[in-house]
Amino acid sequence: MEHALISPQLALGTHQHDILKPKIDSDNDEKICVVCEDFATGYHFNAMTCEGCKGFFRRTVKNNKNFLCAYSKNCAVTRQNRRQCQACRFQKCLNKGMKRDCILSDLELNKKRKIIQKVIRTNTQISLSRSS
Numbered sequence: 001m002e003h004a005l006i007s008p009q010l011a012l013g014t015h016q017h018d019i020l021k022p023k024i025d026s027d028n029d030e031k032i033c034v035v036c037e038d039f040a041t042g043y044h045f046n047a048m049t050c051e052g053c054k055g056f057f058r059r060t061v062k063n064n065k066n067f068l069c070a071y072s073k074n075c076a077v078t079r080q081n082r083r084q085c086q087a088c089r090f091q092k093c094l095n096k097g098m099k100r101d102c103i104l105s106d107l108e109l110n111k112k113r114k115i116i117q118k119v120i121r122t123n124t125q126i127s128l129s130r131s132s
C-alpha cells in the first residue's frame with residue numbers, strides 16, 4: 001500500500017522540475033537607485049534611491065543650491081561618476097520623481113521637533129530651579 005502511494009520516479013521528476021524552474025523573486029530582488037543605479041535602501045522623497053542620493057537631494061534642497069552643468073546638461077549619472085556633475089544628478093533626481101516638498105515638510109517637522117525640545121528643556125530648567 002505504502003509503495004503504491006509514493007512513486008520514486010515521480011518524486012524525482014518533480015524535484016528536477018523545481019530546479020529547472022526560473023526563479024521568481026519579485027519580492028526579494030535587489031532594489032536599485034533610480035538615479036545612480038547603486039543599491040537602494042528604499043523610497044526617499046517619493047523615489048527609490050540609495051542613501052547617497054537621498055542625502056544629496058536633501059542637502060541640495062535644504063541649502064537651496066543651484067548647480068550648473070559644465071557640459072551640456074545631459075551627463076550620465078552612474079554610481080561611479082555621480083559626484084562629477086551635481087547639476088545633472090539633481091536634475092535626474094527630479095526627473096525620477098523626487099519631490100522638494102517632501103524635504104520641506106521634513107524640515108518643518110524638524111523645526112517643530114526642535115521647538116518642542118526647547119520647550120521641554122526650559123520646562124525642566126524651570127522645575128529644576130524651583131526644586132533647588
Ligand SMILES: [Zn+2]
Nearest residue numbers: 033036050053
Ligand atoms: Zn543613488
Ligand SMILES: [Zn+2]
Nearest residue numbers: 069075085088
Ligand atoms: Zn551635467
